[in-house]
Amino acid sequence: MTMKMNTAQSGNGSSRYLPGETRAYAHRWFFTAACIYAALIIPLTLLARHGFGPAVLSVPTGHAFEMLFGLAPALIAGYLLGPMPARRLVWFLCFWLLARIAGLIAPFAWPALVFNALFVILFARQLLPRLWAAKKWRNRSLVPLLGLICAITIAVILAGRLDEYLLHRYLIDESVQLFALLMLFIGGRMLAPAAAGEFYRQGMELGARVQPNIEASLIITIAAAYLLAPVAVPFSGMLLILCGVLAGIRLFRWQLWHCLARPDLICLGLGYGWLALGLILLGWAKLDGGSHFSTAVHAITVGALGTLATNVIVRVTLLHVKQYPSRIPQIVIMTGFMSIAAVTRMAADFSNYRETLLIIAASGWSIAFLFALHVLLTSRTAPQVKPTQNPSTNS
Incomplete structure (x- = not known):
């Protein structure tokens, strides 16, 4: 990994490869x-x-x-x-x-x-x-x-x-909700100001930005669903469905159809949409006795996590070197491959061609992350800014 060295170390050729302070x-x-x-x-x-x-x-x-x-x-x-x-x-x-x-x-x-x-x-x-x-x-x-x-x-x-394999599996299965909440929080904090900025550029104003009441409801609802899961699975499922609906309402109020000139925002919105759908499916799976639990989980882990992760990686990387994500065509291609991965992975649970669909899903997932890696590596040649704060705060 390359890194910027300070002035005091720049005179020492070997120190360029030794990470210090x-x-x-x-x-x-x-x-x-x-x-x-x-x-x-x-x-x-x-x-x-x-x-x-x-x-x-x-x-x-x-x-x-x-x-x-x-x-x-x-x-x-x-x-x-x-x-x-x-x-x-x-x-x-x-x-x-x-x-x-x-x-x-x-x-x-x-x-x-x-x-x-x-x-x-x-x-x-x-x-x-x-x-x-x-x-x-x-x-x-x-x-x-x-x-x-x-x-x-x-x-x-x-x-x-x-x-304790039952506990082992339970902890893993229920932790999906925690990662979903983290994505709801981070995704919302990234999308809201970005959409508001695009509205301002068009001479409009976005009234619904972070939407603190909905955000607070999402935090409380998922926390309650997680805590009630061991003792009241159906009620936990209903809360997750409610959470998915709230996430969908929040996404709708960002009015991303006004941001069609910003494919980076549309792609982020798609990841947030996968998250809303995944929570609804996860809640339904709990109400249905765990049927199709894997399908619901992959809507969150592949559809939401994969789409949001690759887009956040590219967005943070480009903003860090003062480039604009909306001008990078790889974002749309990358998100398209991740969408193919999510759809085919979920469809594999219902198809007679399961192995073929799993191969397509794995290929789409890997290709999407390779696109993100390509953007990361090519951005290394761009001029760097002085590290003064977390780059995520500017996104």
Whole structure:
């Protein structure tokens, strides 16, 4: 990974390759790692199902853990950590990488537990105090949400190590709601100001921006659905359906049909739409006794997470180097491949051509992340700005 060195170190040729106390951007490092990992993990999962890949990926919970607690934390770290000393960032990335390698080799062994724990502890220690300084409770709600995700990362591995496989699967299945809430929050905070800016450019005004009442309702509703899941599954399902409807209303009020000249906003809106649909389907699956649970989960993890992740990676990267995402045609192509991946993965649950559809879905997913990786790497040649704040705050 390349990084900008300070003036004092610029005279030493060898120091260019030794990360010290210089400032480095977390989104460059973690987004690059996430793109490479995402492009590889799904094809590896398909190979594992036929006996040619890591055995843990052939098990649904193993695949789900790496998607939710392997890939997603790298995306979160890239988006939220911001600039920091390069030496510290190297530790973050090393622990994340070692956790992924250990988990693929022996998912419940001590190395997997230790490296995952070290990563989430460092992550929480670095980020949570900063988020707690926010004035509004809606912003502070990220602290218990991220803290719970970090704790569940360790709990899932411990449950597997203690042979508590029912608890192991339950924790993974229900954690989908937590990641959905995180996407609702971050996606809304990114879409609202961007849409308002486009309205202003057209001489109009967008009245419904962050929509704090709906955002507060989303936070409370998903939190209640998560807490009630062990004791009142049908009620938890109804709350998730309500949450999906609220997310759909919020998306509708952004009036993105006025932003057709901004494909980057339309693509972000599509990811948010997948999230609303996925929550409705997840709630319905709970009401239906778990039927088609996998289909609902993939609407969230492939449709929403995949679309929002690739678009956020490209958007944050380009804004960081003062380029405009609306001028990058790769965004539409990338989002198209991810939409194909989501539709074919969901359709595979109902088709006689399941294996073919799974291959198409895996290919679409990997191609989309390779497009995002291409934008990341080509942006390295653009002039860089001084690291003064988290690039996500400007998005």
